[in-house]
Amino acid sequence: MSGPRPVVLSGPSGAGKSTLMKRLMKDHEDVFGFSVSHTTRNPRPGEEDGKGLNKLPMLLGATLLPVALDSLYMLRLADYHFTTKEAMQEGIDNGDFIENAEFSGNMYGTSKAAIEDVQAQNLICILDVDIQGVKRIKETDLNPIYISIQPPSMEILEKRLRDRQTETEESLQKRLEAARIDMELSKEPGVFDVVIINDDLERAYEELKDILNEEIQKVQEAKS
Ligand SMILES: Nc1ncnc2c1ncn2[C@@H]1O[C@H](COP(=O)(O)OP(=O)(O)OP(=O)(O)O)[C@@H](O)[C@H]1O
Ligand SMILES: Nc1nc2c(ncn2[C@@H]2O[C@H](COP(=O)(O)O)[C@@H](O)[C@H]2O)c(=O)[nH]1
Numbered sequence: 185m186s187g188p189r190p191v192v193l194s195g196p197s198g199a200g201k202s203t204l205m206k207r208l209m210k211d212h213e214d215v216f217g218f219s220v221s222h223t224t225r226n227p228r229p230g231e232e233d234g235k236g237l238n239k240l241p242m243l244l245g246a247t248l249l250p251v252a253l254d255s256l257y258m259l260r261l262a263d264y265h266f267t268t269k270e271a272m273q274e275g276i277d278n279g280d281f282i283e284n285a286e287f288s289g290n291m292y293g294t295s296k297a298a299i300e301d302v303q304a305q306n307l308i309c310i311l312d313v314d315i316q317g318v319k320r321i322k323e324t325d326l327n328p329i330y331i332s333i334q335p336p337s338m339e340i341l342e343k344r345l346r347d348r349q350t351e352t353e354e355s356l357q358k359r360l361e362a363a364r365i366d367m368e369l370s371k372e373p374g375v376f377d378v379v380i381i382n383d384d385l386e387r388a389y390e391e392l393k394d395i396l397n398e399e400i401q402k403v404q405e406a407k408s
Contacts, residue, residue, distance in 0.1 A: 197314075200335070200388065215400055223267070231264065
């Protein structure tokens with residue numbers, strides 16, 4: 185496939201993938217596009233459903249110049265396509281997904297359309313997937329850069345997840361269990377191109393930008 189290489193961001197829930205990714209997208213206008221996954225979990229307060237949001241940037245770009253760029257970016261970032269188990273299973277059976285997994289009792293998956301939407305715009309496609317997704321994507325011809333975002337320790341991860349206030353005690357425990365497995369597997373040689381320890385956010389962000397610098401420049405040059 186031509187165009188910039190996609191980027192797979194993986195790592196335990198609460199490690200900081202979304203925080204880093206949202207900053208990357210905000211700081212690099214029209215360089216990255218997020219592969220909006222499907223999930224059967226319930227939306228969190230403030231999360232945007234992907235339905236219809238893809239069309240928003242063009243409308244806003246043409247009509248709403250005085251709006252602050254920050255708010256434009258928050259508006260155009262869909263979090264997920266929130267769906268039901270039945271609808272998602274039907275999509276999986278139809279071959280609509282390049283990968284799917286069960287995580288913490290819910291289904292998650294990357295549709296082929298989610299990636300194609302981003303690649304059609306010649307943007308760097310960012311996928312946020314768990315370790316099962318990483319393994320499945322390795323069986324495809326997507327050829328992304330594989331980056332693992334890891335917390336400095338289990339204790340800090342637990343604190344971040346608790347402070348985020350998005351989980352029940354039950355789902356928090358499931359996520360911590362998955363995190364232990366993830367932290368072990370990410371140490372296996374050859375699974376990830378790079379492992380970033382997200383201790384200090386600024387340092388982790390600089391590291392992420394450095395890794396992606398070559399692809400970022402390619403997209404920026406192609407646009408100039
Ligand atoms: N370096 C950091 N120092 C302190 N807090 C951080 C750091 N990075 C992220 N956080 C905070 O930790 C919490 C988890 O981060 P975030 O939601 O980005 O994780 P995630 O990996 O995307 O999780 P999930 O996979 O569940 O979506 C957030 O409240 C975020 O503000
Ligand atoms: N295999 C996949 N994993 C995914 C996908 N989208 C998100 N995820 C991972 O799920 C967990 C939990 O996410 P949350 O939003 O409920 O906190 C996290 O590790 C994500 O990376 C996907 O399409 N496929």
